[in-house]
Amino acid sequence: MLKLYHAPQSRSTRIVQLIHEMGVADQVEVHRVVIPRRDGTGARDTANPHPEGKVPLLVHADAVIRESNAIMLYLTDHFSGNPLGRDVGAPGRGAYLSWLAWYGNVFEPLIVMQFCELSHPGLDNTFRDMDTANTRLAEALSTHDYLVDDQISAADILISSTYAWAPQLAPDVPIIRDWIARCLNRPATKAIAESEMAAA
Missing domain, CATH: 3.40.30.10 (Glutaredoxin)
Structure with missing residues (x-):
């Protein structure tokens, strides 16, 4: 098990x-x-x-x-x-893997830097910047309801979870805010979050 x-x-x-x-x-x-x-x-x-x-x-x-x-x-x-x-060989597998890796390689470092109010040209050059990250998200969401396609994936759960603990960092971009709401308002996601808050 x-x-x-x-x-x-x-x-x-x-x-x-x-x-x-x-x-x-x-x-x-x-x-x-x-x-x-x-x-x-x-x-x-x-x-x-x-x-x-x-x-x-x-x-x-x-x-x-x-x-x-x-x-x-x-x-x-x-x-x-x-x-x-998205199984090996399935449509969307490449995008799925890319979004999972993008979270750890780009997005979380950017979010932590934004949260800590850190800025340096070397960091921007390495990790891009939040405007670029938000552009990537908005581009994907302009053609699908979720990042890979029209079906939610673990990549959506992973990336949107950032805004559960730091909602103030959500960009003022309607298409991204709508996606965050779709992800965070799912029954299982809400139930676990609410049960943990109640236990705390």
Whole structure:
């Protein structure tokens, strides 16, 4: 059985949301752990095998997978045929892989820099800038309801999850705001977010 190490209201929340969206909650054991928080609360949990004490972490037999985009790809490939993924050879597979990688390679660094109010030509040259990132999103959404096509994918859940914890960073671009709302207002996504907030 697959085992996900998860801390509520963290980056691993989007993995739990994906698992529920995929309808495979009965096939993935979610193990809650404690993590150090930015506000100084929490601590490293000895029950968490992540080498840095972070989440998410997925364990499946001898496979240990960390980083949200890698875990999402692993899950959607493992449960092949699920509409949240795009199987090898399927239409949209290339776009799906590209958006998953774009999140970690470009989007999250840009969001963190924006959140921390960091700016430097070297960073802009390496990661682009938020205007460029928003242009990429808007271009994709101008032809489809979601990033890959007209069916939501794990890539949408991954990228839109940023705006669940930092709604103030959402761009004032109607087509992007509409997409964020479509993603965050899905029943499984809302249910997990609300249950974690209530538990907190």
